[in-house]
Amino acid sequence: xxxxxxxxxxxxxxxxxxxxxxxxxxxxxxxxxxxxxxxxxxxxxxxxxxxxxxxxxxxxxxxxxxxxxxxxxxxxxxxxxxxxxxxxxxxxxxxxxxxxxxxxxxxxxxxxxxxxxxxxxxxxxxxxxxxxxxxxxxxxxxxxxxxxxxxxxxxxxxxxxxxxxxxxxxxxxxxxxxxxxxxxxxxxxxxxxxxxxxxxxxxxxxxxxxxxxxxxxxxxxxxxxxxxxxxxxxxxxxxxxxxxxxxxxxxxxxxxxxxxxxxxxxxxxxxxxxxxxxxxxxxxxxxxxxxxxxxxxxxxxxxxxxxxxxxxxxxxxxxxxxxxxxxxxxxxxxxxxxxxxxxxxxxxxxxxxxxxxxxxxxxxxxxxxxxxxxxxxxxxxxxxxxxxxxxxxxxxxxxxxxxxxxxxxxxxxxx
Amino acid sequence: xxxxxxxxxxxxxxxxxxxxxxxxxxxxxxxxxxxxxxxxxxxxxxxxxxxxxxxxxxxxxxxxxxxxxxxxxxxxxxxxxxxxxxxxxxxxxxxxxxxxxxxxxxxxxxxxxxxxxxxxxxxxxxxxxxxxxxxxxxxxxxxxxxxxxxxxxxxxxxxxxx
Numbered sequence: 001x002x003x004x005x006x007x008x009x010x011x012x013x014x015x016x017x018x019x020x021x022x023x024x025x026x027x028x029x030x031x032x033x034x035x036x037x038x039x040x041x042x043x044x045x046x047x048x049x050x051x052x053x054x055x056x057x058x059x060x061x062x063x064x065x066x067x068x069x070x071x072x073x074x075x076x077x078x079x080x081x082x083x084x085x086x087x088x089x090x091x092x093x094x095x096x097x098x099x100x101x102x103x104x105x106x107x108x109x110x111x112x113x114x115x116x117x118x119x120x121x122x123x124x125x126x127x128x129x130x131x132x133x134x135x136x137x138x139x140x141x142x143x144x145x146x147x148x149x150x151x152x153x154x155x156x157x158x159x160x161x162x163x164x165x166x167x168x169x170x171x172x173x174x175x176x177x178x179x180x181x182x183x184x185x186x187x188x189x190x191x192x193x194x195x196x197x198x199x200x201x202x203x204x205x206x207x208x209x210x211x212x213x214x215x216x217x218x219x220x221x222x223x224x225x226x227x228x229x230x231x232x233x234x235x236x237x238x239x240x241x242x243x244x245x246x247x248x249x250x251x252x253x254x255x256x257x258x259x260x261x262x263x264x265x266x267x268x269x270x271x272x273x274x275x276x277x278x279x280x281x282x283x284x285x286x287x288x289x290x291x292x293x294x295x296x297x298x299x300x301x302x303x304x305x306x307x308x309x310x311x312x313x314x315x316x317x318x319x320x321x322x323x324x325x326x327x328x329x330x331x332x333x334x335x336x337x338x339x340x341x342x343x344x345x346x347x348x349x350x351x352x353x354x355x356x357x358x359x360x361x362x363x364x365x366x367x368x369x370x371x372x373x374x375x376x377x378x379x380x381x382x383x384x385x386x387x388x389x390x391x392x393x394x395x396x397x398x399x400x401x402x403x404x405x406x407x408x409x410x411x412x413x414x415x
Numbered sequence: 416x417x418x419x420x421x422x423x424x425x426x427x428x429x430x431x432x433x434x435x436x437x438x439x440x441x442x443x444x445x446x447x448x449x450x451x452x453x454x455x456x457x458x459x460x461x462x463x464x465x466x467x468x469x470x471x472x473x474x475x476x477x478x479x480x481x482x483x484x485x486x487x488x489x490x491x492x493x494x495x496x497x498x499x500x501x502x503x504x505x506x507x508x509x510x511x512x513x514x515x516x517x518x519x520x521x522x523x524x525x526x527x528x529x530x531x532x533x534x535x536x537x538x539x540x541x542x543x544x545x546x547x548x549x550x551x552x553x554x555x556x557x558x559x560x561x562x563x564x565x566x567x568x569x570x571x572x573x574x575x576x577x
Contacts (some may be wrong), residue, residue, distance in 0.1 A: 084543050085540070085541065085543070086541075087501045087502050087503070087540070087541040087545070088501075088502065088503055088541070088545050089543065089545070090543040090544060090545050090546050090547075092543075093543045124543070125483070125485045126485070126539075126542060126543075126552070127543075128555040128557070129557075163444070163445070164444065164445070164448065165444070165483070166444055166447070166448070166483030166484070166485040166486055167483050167484030167485035167486075168482060168483050168484065169540065180444070181441065182437065182440060182441055183439075183440035183441045183442065183443035183444060183479065184440070184443075184479060185478060185479050185482035186482060186483070187482075201437055242545060242546060243546070244503035244506075244507075244545035244546050244548060245502075245503050245506040245507070245545075246506055246507075250503075250545070250546040250547070250548070251546045252546060282502075286502060286541075316545070318502060318503060318506070318545070320506060324506070329502065332500075332502055332505060333502060336500075336501075336502075336540055336541070339540060340540065342482070
């Protein structure tokens with residue numbers, strides 16, 4: 001069993017973990033102090049060398065993203081993505097509620113590195129406690145001189161405010177989030193241009209996930225070499241795995257990337273309930289393709305999961321035992337995406353609806369033999385043909401379900 | 416141009432401002448939250464008030480409000496019970512089962528409000544409580560690791576409070 005002393009979740013179980021005093025007592029904001037003695041270029045170089053990749057789902061190299069923000073732009077923004085909505089994912093909620101300063105320290109360092117003086121937290125409207133914790137953390141940070149004018153005497157200014165979303169999964173997509181921050185419907189923009197060039201109010205904008213930002217102070221304090229020594233070839237550092245479903249000990253587990261799915265499920269999450277066998281595992285949230293027991297020894301890393309036709313996504317591991325009805329699972333996930341489609345792209349809006357109709361016919365035993373072939377045609381007209389990744393994302397569970405659990409689908413259609 | 420054309424026809428009155436202030440537009444979601452507090456949902460008058468206050472068109476304000484599930488344009492019960500319909504809750508015997516259990520106690524199906532206006536029951540998307548499934552929310556209070564006995568206690572308390 002991998003032994004790992006948590007760094008991202010080191011405080012979340014402590015009493016009063018959300019308070020600034022607790023954070024300062026455990027060495028909080030020393031990463032910021034060190035960062036402010038470095039040049040922005042040095043920080044970006046350090047983050048690049050660490051190999052850190054975004055933890056919000058896409059896994060884009062963080063340092064490279066920071067490097068895309070034009071240095072000479074007079075106004076730049078930073079948006080902190082706390083719009084955690086991918087089914088199966090509950091890590092950012094935990095950090096915001098229990099250790100908001102750990103994110104905040106990363107926010108200030110990131111803003112300093114890209115030269116942004118105005119930053120925004122965009123948080124899911126449903127996270128009532130998280131909103132309160134963010135607001136309190138920011139107020140305390142102003143009082144201690146970590147936010148506002150001339151932070152810790154460095155001459156760097158940064159203002160930060162909290163903005164509540166209002167119930168829309170799509171606003172976790174960076175351009176939809178920008179639209180929502182501007183006060184509009186959360187409809188994604190066509191890319192390019194990327195937010196790094198044209199983002200919030202037309203200015204260069206960095207959008208970064210909470211968990212990603214929590215890594216930053218540790219990289220600054222302990223160095224990129226240390227960070228890059230953790231993990232695999234292309235997936236560096238620790239990752240929070242949100243384990244749920246049919247396991248004995250569901251919860252958030254921080255482990256180095258590269259740990260096997262088997263270890264996450266059996267060693268850390270206590271194995272499958274009632275000692276049953278696994279039928280399926282979703283490795284990275286509802287939009288990542290499903291895996292089967294033969295994949296249990298695959299390392300949990302970006303490149304290795306991609307190699308077996310899935311993705312690390314948000315690291316949300318959903319475990320389904322041998323009694324699970326896979327047709328119903330696929331129908332439920334599709335129902336989620338159809339509900340959350342913003343509707344701006346026809347393939348996603350109408351194609352998703354048609355997929356759900358089809359899956360409901362199959363689940364209800366009302367489908368003809370050619371229904372599965374029809375689903376394939378539909379997916380061909382959705383995947384990759386939308387502004388944002390949601391169109392592709394809604395096809396992944398259906399397509400992997402149809403491939404890996406074909407017999408269950410075939411048993412439900414009329415021959 | 417448009418404003419002038421409108422102005423020439425006495426029957427057509429300009430609505431909202433011709434020039435939108437991005438700063439005012441940006442506070443729209445926050446303003447809608449405040450406007451919703453009073454009645455628990457956005458009345459047509461509340462939408463219009465927000466539009467006037469921010470220099471936006473009522474239609475645009477309504478369009479934005481209607482995009483987000485937390486903004487309501489219909490009355491809702493004093494207690495809004497939202498049962499998580501996420502995959503993990505379903506796998507942990509929640510979702511439909513919890514909704515059925517709560518619904519049987521209150522005589523409601525998801526989407527319905529009790530005739531006395533005390534309770535609304537509905538299904539919602541993943542509440543990020545997958546590690547503590549099954550989950551549901553009553554107004555702004557989240558309840559996790561739900562059991563039938565736990566639900567009995569919650570409903571009994573709410574019944575006593577109204």
